[in-house]
Amino acid sequence: MRILEGQDVTKRFGGLVAVSHVDFYVDQGEIAGLIGPNGAGKTTLFNLISAAFPINSGEIRFKGQKLNGLKPHQVCKLGIARTFQQIKILADMPVFQNVLVGAFFGNRNRVSGTDAAREASQALEVVGLSTMSTAPAKDLTLVNQKRVELARALATKPELLLLDELMAGLNPTEVSEAMELVTRIRAKGITVFMVEHVMKAIMGICERVMVLHHGEKICEGTPHEIACDRQVIEIYLGEETHAGS
Amino acid sequence: MAQTILGIILNGLLIGGIYALVAMGFSLQYGVARVLNLAHGEFIMFAAFSSLSLYTLFGINPLISVVIVAIGMFIVGFALHSTMFRSLLKSSPSPAAFEGSSLLAAFGLLYIIQNTAKIIWPGLPSWATFLAFPIRILGVLILANKVVALSFALVIALAFYLFLARTRMGKAIRAAAEDRATAGLMGINVDSMLALCFGLGAGLAGIAGVLYSMCYGSSTDMGMANTFIAMAVVVLGGLGSVPGAFIGGLILGVISQILRQYAPIFAMPAFYFIFLIMILARPAGILGKR
């Protein structure tokens, strides 16, 4: 089943067309990737899905429901959570409080205090931050701050998780850890849609990949297929790409 | 004194010129230096009283003292920004944090300036004006001082516009307003630029204050209303646009005159609601970019 579907999605900023007539879909339970050069419109597409920006034309549907015209908090309550390319944590609050907000408000139903606390603890455990829950979020390393954002997103009990460049700035070991984490998250039944530049991750865990260039979708397929695609190689991957690794 | 429509509009344009100066100064301070100067009106008030004292004590007429006061205000504004606001800028974790703390600092400044004025010039407001003889324009009797004020305002606005648009420093100012970080990388001394603009804004407030007292007298309570007028004009005309501030000033001047004629008690509330509607409908203002 297609949990997320977009048709003819277009977004303009003044004269610049950031996303141009893109059709896309994500199947439930899969890990889908979105790649492309900088400025291709990947984060913009995420912003359209999460309703950070209003869409200019086209339609995005989540489980059959139109997302056009909704506000971000409504999209979150429907079951879509995301992380941000530029970290948006609540710097002065402790890690636990950061995640607790998601636990309290991300659910479409009202959650009791104890349930919310439990959700938050579990989310922190999944990302491996249980020992740091009382530290102020601003004191954490970048890697751990990304984990806080991820835990926060998980605490909203999403069905679809949008990850925007989760692996950026991570060293190879951390990338492998993150890849494993994402796989574990999917195993819990959460569909993952990820924007990435780190090819190892895309090739390693994505089942399907879309390529954006200048706001248009130019290719779509399995990681292997898109790695061999002539156009993709030309504009993004470069020759002698490490397609299989 | 009942006025014809023409008289109302003319008087509106005349005070609109002063509003325009007020707004341009405020726009510089917020648009470039990113300081919401709540004390802007107090600068105007202080200038008004200063020119009054210069006249009563030393016989310097306002048309000359406007230069003295403007320069004095500029120096004060420049000094304030280079010390207090720069320090806040350096210690603020984000632009939003700076906006907040500079606003609060300006609030404190409001009280400092207002009370300093009350100490220096205790007593009732002054209705003393200068050049208050009527002349006839388009068949309407207008006080000469208002015409002088508008002419001044026009000249200064034009000079300012050309300064920003044509000179090297003007371009540097616009660059710093657009993108502080990049401007810095381009070799523009952003810190000085911001202080300069804040000072210029204070200087413009000084000019507006002198002209205002020349036409309408001075009172130590005139600050707040002028600050709000500055905000209203800037929202109406668009932040960062000198022509916008000018046109906005003229429009609000005319509106205020109309209101004063027919429903004087509702002038401020009407201003407020117009302002509110403007900002909801078109946050960028008539000619604004942001």
Place this chain on the structure above:
Amino acid sequence: MNIATLTSKKFLAPAVLVLIVVVLATLPLYISPGTRTLLLDFLMYIILAVAWTMFSGPTGYISLASAAFFGIGVYTPGLLYAEGAPLLPLPVVLAVAGLVAFCCALAVGAATLRLRGIFFTMFSFGLLGAAQPIIQFFEFETHGARGRYVESIGANNVYYLLLIIFVAAMVTAYLLRRSRYGLALQSIGGNEEAAAHMGVDTTRMKVLFFGVSGIFMGITGAMMAIRWHYVDPSIAFNLNYSFLPLLMALVGGMGQLYGPVIGALGFAYLRWVLLSTQYYMLIFGIIMIVFILFVPGGLASLIERGRHRLREVIAKLPKRGETTEHANT
């Protein structure tokens, strides 16, 4: 019970509040009228400062509208009284004052809280200038004169009523801080976009709690009208009532519940001492700037730092039964 438990916040805050309330409630029995007048001022400023902090503290949206809501509240008994006597029972008058202020705050908030914070602040600033003439107009229409008299209910009664409002404000502020709504407001202050993406209806939260803080300001205003026996637009609407609560909250420290309280106490006392000089506001303006520059977290931040250091020192002290010779073996 060791020192750690005794100094922990959860125990201290309610305990201190109860203690204070008990002391305050019994005070009128043995203090002079002069002191009681001072206490009334203290209570008024504490309520205003705490109410302001309820919204502006966690969200970072700086409201300058306190004076407008206060003034509206001051005027409500004036309008609901005829010939100096109340047309409605006193609690209803107070409730109406709160309600009117609430509606006004909701209206202004709904319109301006969607916009950037700076626009909200501008509009809150202008509200004072807009509200005063409107009320003045109603004054002329209904009364023909500028001021009106309000029947006195006795200073002791004013005191006890104000005490009740004070407790209500403190309890509200305390519960809000510990609730999910307080968390939501804090998240809005931390990163509004992130908060929205976590499911927080940011606009509704902001407007609602801006309204709640307005209620307290309105009710306090109404109490002041009753205390002063006389209302007049220039007395009711004064920018000082926007400045002082803000100053008190800032200097006291917005990060802690007791911050605005100590700020209010300090400045109310200072004001009483300096009142004769007429220009004490000048000094207050200077203090404001000094604190913004050098102690932005306010006195509370200094106190909290001190408490942490104290706890660290205590933790390092040798425990009972141990000797320092341990280290040598």
